[in-house]
Amino acid sequence: MATIRYTKDHEYIRVDGDIGTVGISDHAQHALGDVVFVELPDVGKTVAQGGEAAVVESVKAASEVYAPVAGEVIEVNSDLEGAPAKVNEDPLGDGWFMKIRIADAAQLDGLMDEAAYAEFLKALE
Amino acid sequence: MAEASSTETLAFTPLHALHLRLGARMAPFAGYDMPIQYPTGVMTEHLHTREKCGLFDVSHMGQAILEGPNAAARLETLVPGDIVSLAVGRTRYTQFLTPDGGIIDDLMVTRLPGDPERLFIVCNAARKDVDFALLREKLPDLTLDVFEDRALIAVQGPKAVDVVEGLIPGVQSLVFMQGGDFEWRDSPVFVTRSGYTGEDGYEISLPASQAEPFAERLLSHPDCLPIGLGARDSLRLEAGLCLYGHDIDETTDPIEAALNWSISKRRRAEGGFPGAARIQKALAEGPARLRVGLTFEGRQPAREGVEIATLDGRVIGKITSGGFGPSLGAPCAMGYVAREFSAAGTEVVALVRGKALPARVAKTPFVPNRYFKG
Incomplete structure (x- = not known):
């Protein structure tokens, strides 16, 4: 079964074996507002943990999306090109950004699980 | 503002x-x-x-x-x-x-x-x-x-x-x-x-x-x-309206800001306002740079501070306001370019995070005004 981990910058990574699906949390999509464009990386690109992996643009502003862990981008969600609003409608599902082959699974240990992220959000309020 | x-x-x-x-x-x-x-x-x-x-x-x-x-x-x-x-x-x-x-x-x-x-x-x-x-x-x-x-x-x-x-x-x-x-x-x-x-x-x-x-x-x-x-x-x-501190400020005059419609024939001729000499010269000879609108081929917005360049990469100006136009259903922006590139339809690029986004100089407003003129 896939497990989900969150960063303090509100990205998530859904882990299935050595593949992680990366996107932004429901909290993040809500804070950004209506997403109008997502700039995705090229497939094959290597990303560092915490390095810039994508840019999400709302009506108001552009925000960087960081890689939760290091790895190689093996697939991007090209549906977002024509339908960026999927990020708002279904951030944890159809609104995913990219799949990466995780370089070092130990990096996942530093991320928050569902419960810890919920606590983290509560503390932000 | x-x-x-x-x-x-x-x-x-x-x-x-x-x-x-x-x-x-x-x-x-x-x-x-x-x-x-x-x-x-x-x-x-x-x-x-x-x-x-x-x-x-x-x-x-x-x-x-x-x-x-x-x-x-x-x-x-x-x-x-x-x-x-x-x-x-x-x-x-x-x-x-x-x-x-x-x-x-x-x-x-x-x-x-x-x-x-x-x-x-x-x-x-x-x-x-x-x-x-x-x-x-x-x-x-x-x-x-x-x-x-x-x-x-x-x-x-x-x-x-x-x-x-x-x-x-x-x-x-x-x-x-x-x-x-x-x-x-x-x-x-x-x-x-x-x-x-x-x-x-x-x-x-x-x-x-x-x-x-x-x-x-x-x-x-x-x-x-x-x-x-x-x-x-x-x-x-x-x-297509200017936002003070972004599209206009103390470094821009009303002529390069394309606000010459707000200066009447009498005032152009008579002067008598601060900077009249510069403004009358700009009216007579054309300003060195001009505020223009930009439209884009893709959906990626180009925002304030983004450089505007010719197709062969020469920087000719900068975006002063830009974003996604919800009614236009596409990105739009305004900024200043050297006057020789200010004609509507001129093909340019906007340099967003190292990428050259294809853009075109466009007339503003991007969506038609609907003022009630009686």
């Missing part, structure tokens, strides 16, 4: 408590704690304003009456707009200029009835202290009555006439850039048919104590939603 430069104590408008009750996301703007968006979100607020109508709290803006003998002619020594020819009840857009023609602020001037002459001035929140100091220094013979205790509420959109007429009978007889005295619940209100969205609509100046009940009455109309500064920005961008 421009952002606040610090996070010192923020001022509140008379509608502050209402914004909080409506669930607005608040942020500092020009020294005020202002609503950026409501729970509906920028996209919905923007589209609703174009389709029906929206209420905007613009109480942070400066409001004042300049009064005295020959007030119009005296004001003309500070602005290039034709104020002397302004009829009673008519509004005109103009700019305060530095001695070399840079824009200190842009403002609306409405001539009020009465003798001696009286002019109602509305200017930007971030610049009002500078503007009022300038008026006091340069026009000491006139009286400047700054309204500290008045709200300013804009109602914009095709339904604005029905919504406002329902509360303030008579306003439907005004045309674009016309204003007059009216009453709401026995309080004097001053209403102009104007705004900054490209839509028909009104700006209503009223006592601070009446602002909240008046706003609540407006919002009780099913066609009228509260609109934050986020959508105000995307609406004015689509309408």
Whole structure:
């Protein structure tokens, strides 16, 4: 079964074996507002943990999306090109950004699980 | 308008408590704690304003009456707009200029009835202290009555006439850039048919104590939603209107800012305003750079600060406002380019994060204005 981990910058990574699906949390999509464009990386690109992996643009502003862990981008969600609003409608599902082959699974240990992220959000309020 | 430069104590408008009750996301703007968006979100607020109508709290803006003998002619020594020819009840857009023609602020001037002459001035929140100091220094013979205790509420959109007429009978007889005295619940209100969205609509100046009940009455109309500064920005961008501190400032003159329509034939010929020599030269010879609109092939927005380049990569200017136009359904921007590249249709690129986005110089507004001209 896939497990989900969150960063303090509100990205998530859904882990299935050595593949992680990366996107932004429901909290993040809500804070950004209506997403109008997502700039995705090229497939094959290597990303560092915490390095810039994508840019999400709302009506108001552009925000960087960081890689939760290091790895190689093996697939991007090209549906977002024509339908960026999927990020708002279904951030944890159809609104995913990219799949990466995780370089070092130990990096996942530093991320928050569902419960810890919920606590983290509560503390932000 | 421009952002606040610090996070010192923020001022509140008379509608502050209402914004909080409506669930607005608040942020500092020009020294005020202002609503950026409501729970509906920028996209919905923007589209609703174009389709029906929206209420905007613009109480942070400066409001004042300049009064005295020959007030119009005296004001003309500070602005290039034709104020002397302004009829009673008519509004005109103009700019305060530095001695070399840079824009200190842009403002609306409405001539009020009465003798001696009286002019109602509305200017930007971030610049009002500078503007009022300038008026006091340069026009000491006139009286400047700054309204500290008045709200300013804009109602914009095709339904604005029905919504406002329902509360303030008579306003439907005004045309674009016309204003007059009216009453709401026995309080004097001053209403102009104007705004900054490209839509028909009104700006209503009223006592601070009446602002909240008046706003609540407006919002009780099913066609009228509260609109934050986020959508105000995307609406004015689509309408091709300048935002002070971004598209215009003291380093830009009205000619390169493509505001020459706001300077009449008489004033161009006679001069008599700050920077007249520079402006007359720019009018005669054409400015070195010009504010233009940009449209894009893709969906990726290009924002303020992005460089504009020729197809072979030579930088020719910079974007001063840009984003996604919800009604346009595509990104749009404005910025300055060297004049030889300013013709509509010129192909250029915008350099966004190392990528060259294909763009084209375009006429503004990006969506047609729908002012009510009678």
